[in-house]
Amino acid sequence: MSILIKNAYIVTMDKDGAGEIPNGFLLIENNLISKIGSIDSIGDISGDNSGDADSISADTVIDAGGAVLMPGLSNTHTHLGMTLLRGYADDMALQSWLETKIWPAEANLTAEDVYYGSLLGCLEMIRSGTTAFCDMYFFMDETAKAVDAAGIRGCLAYGMIEFGDLEKGNKEIAMNEKLVRDWQGKAGGRITTMYGPHAPNTCCQSFIKRVKEAAERDGVGVHIHVLETEAELNYMKENFDMCSVHHLDAVDFWNTSKVPILAAHSVWMSDGDIRLFAEKGVTVSHNPVSNMKLASGIAPIQKMLDAGVKVTLGTDGCASNNNLNMFEEMKTAALLQKVGTMDPTALPAKAVVEMATVNGGRVIDSMTGVLKAGNKADMILVDTSKANATPIFDVYSHLVYSAAASDVKTMIVDGKILMQDYNVLVMDEKEIMKKANECALSLAERAKAK
Numbered sequence: 001m002s003i004l005i006k007n008a009y010i011v012t013m014d015k016d017g018a019g020e021i022p023n024g025f026l027l028i029e030n031n032l033i034s035k036i037g038s039i040d041s042i043g044d045i046s047g048d049n050s051g052d053a054d055s056i057s058a059d060t061v062i063d064a065g066g067a068v069l070m071p072g073l074s075n076t077h078t079h080l081g082m083t084l085l086r087g088y089a090d091d092m093a094l095q096s097w098l099e100t101k102i103w104p105a106e107a108n109l110t111a112e113d114v115y116y117g118s119l120l121g122c123l124e125m126i127r128s129g130t131t132a133f134c135d136m137y138f139f140m141d142e143t144a145k146a147v148d149a150a151g152i153r154g155c156l157a158y159g160m161i162e163f164g165d166l167e168k169g170n171k172e173i174a175m176n177e178k179l180v181r182d183w184q185g186k187a188g189g190r191i192t193t194m195y196g197p198h199a200p201n202t203c204c205q206s207f208i209k210r211v212k213e214a215a216e217r218d219g220v221g222v223h224i225h226v227l228e229t230e231a232e233l234n235y236m237k238e239n240f241d242m243c244s245v246h247h248l249d250a251v252d253f254w255n256t257s258k259v260p261i262l263a264a265h266s267v268w269m270s271d272g273d274i275r276l277f278a279e280k281g282v283t284v285s286h287n288p289v290s291n292m293k294l295a296s297g298i299a300p301i302q303k304m305l306d307a308g309v310k311v312t313l314g315t316d317g318c319a320s321n322n323n324l325n326m327f328e329e330m331k332t333a334a335l336l337q338k339v340g341t342m343d344p345t346a347l348p349a350k351a352v353v354e355m356a357t358v359n360g361g362r363v364i365d366s367m368t369g370v371l372k373a374g375n376k377a378d379m380i381l382v383d384t385s386k387a388n389a390t391p392i393f394d395v396y397s398h399l400v401y402s403a404a405a406s407d408v409k410t411m412i413v414d415g416k417i418l419m420q421d422y423n424v425l426v427m428d429e430k431e432i433m434k435k436a437n438e439c440a441l442s443l444a445e446r447a448k449a450k
């Protein structure tokens with residue numbers, strides 16, 4: 001199978017390579033990018049001198065019509081099944097939101113709920129340009145099945161909460177071990193796994209240490225929430241005389257020499273915490289919309305980037321965002337850093353696009369996030385024949401400040417077309433929305449009845 005995309009404005013995100021290719025073409029063979037270049041210089045790239053893209057043959061030819069062709073976006077922190085709880089409880093602080101609303105509702109979740117919630121999430125991601133995501137939730141077999149069916153890429157962790165209860169901890173770890181055993185590398189490599197200890201204030205230190213050892217044994221990463229709120233910071237200081245980062249550093253948790261660590265939020269980081277994350281090579285998933293909605297605070301992202309921390313972008317779950325829109329997330333990330341530091345030069349547009357593509361891609365699959373020959377064929381076309389795309393002086397500025405998620409018209413993941421010219425080819429949209437809505441209403445009914 002081969003696909004040729006021509007007449008595209010290619011944003012490769014390849015720092016050492018092509019950069020932007022205004023009149024570009026890209027050839028996909030099976031699941032890989034095999035050629036990429038400028039139509040104007042095609043003789044140099046294809047090896048023949050016929051001078052136009054038509055000289056490259058492909059099973060399918062997509063004329064991009066001047067649209068932006070770029071790496072698919074990576075959403076590095078989600079709880080996909082929570083699409084069912086979109087708008088279930090708003091305008092609250094994290095702790096009371098979790099304890100009085102979200103956890104009681106989640107106690108009623110069924111496998112079917114998470115299956116349809118995950119499919120709905122995949123649909124929303126396809127429509128808004130996200131080709132890959134990192135998840136932490138429950139009934140993860142169901143999310144894996146949804147990812148398999150939808151054709152996107154997912155890095156799945158089971159969300160473990162043990163509150164220092166050894167017996168519960170054993171059960172939780174066994175669930176995550178099973179997820180790794182059953183799904184690591186499945187769906188042609190589109191599904192990978194991680195361990196998901198929920199947070200330093202919901203899992204005890206010795207449990208998190210154990211989880212890290214299991215992850216190292218299995219060769220998969222760890223996805224954890226850390227320093228999301230000031231309340232967490234205060235709780236850790238009161239109970240352990242240390243912040244969450246140092247509390248876990250005491251058991252060498254942040255050491256990434258064997259497996260990667262993905263730290264969601266990292267809002268209440270001290271300068272010392274930032275240095276430690278930079279030294280250890282921890283990746284931070286910044287989730288600005290959720291942080292603003294729950295009034296958790298402003299993560300010092302520009303400081304982290306300056307210190308050399310790897311930073312990616314995520315939406316968090318649909319109950320604290322309340323969508324999976326990475327375009328909205330990119331714009332919010334840029335605006336929040338600027339107003340948070342009172343410096344309009346903080347987090348410029350291109351740095352944000354890097355977070356959402358190169359950096360996020362690297363966490364999920366090292367062969368994604370950049371459009372170059374040899375990488376996996378995960379990409380999107382962003383329509384530029386729109387009022388909000390006229391004119392475009394700078395493509396990164398356009399993508400961050402004026403593009404809309406609904407401008408994404410085509411998506412290819414692992415060499416397969418999932419959406420073409422706004423038509424989703426991999427699922428029955430109406431049916432999935434109907435099923436997910438039924439599950440959501442029934443879940444809310446069950447939660448209320450208790």
Ligand SMILES: C[C@H]1O[C@@H](n2cnc3c(N)ncnc32)[C@H](O)[C@@H]1O
Pocket residue numbers: 079094098102103106136137138159160198225228290316317320
């Ligand atoms: C995996 C677990 O994480 C919870 N969860 C969802 N959103 C957040 C957040 N912003 N911070 C901490 N936990 C969260 C889910 O509701 C689930 O219980």
Ligand SMILES: [Zn+2]
Pocket residue numbers: 077078079225264316317
């Ligand atoms: Zn979260």
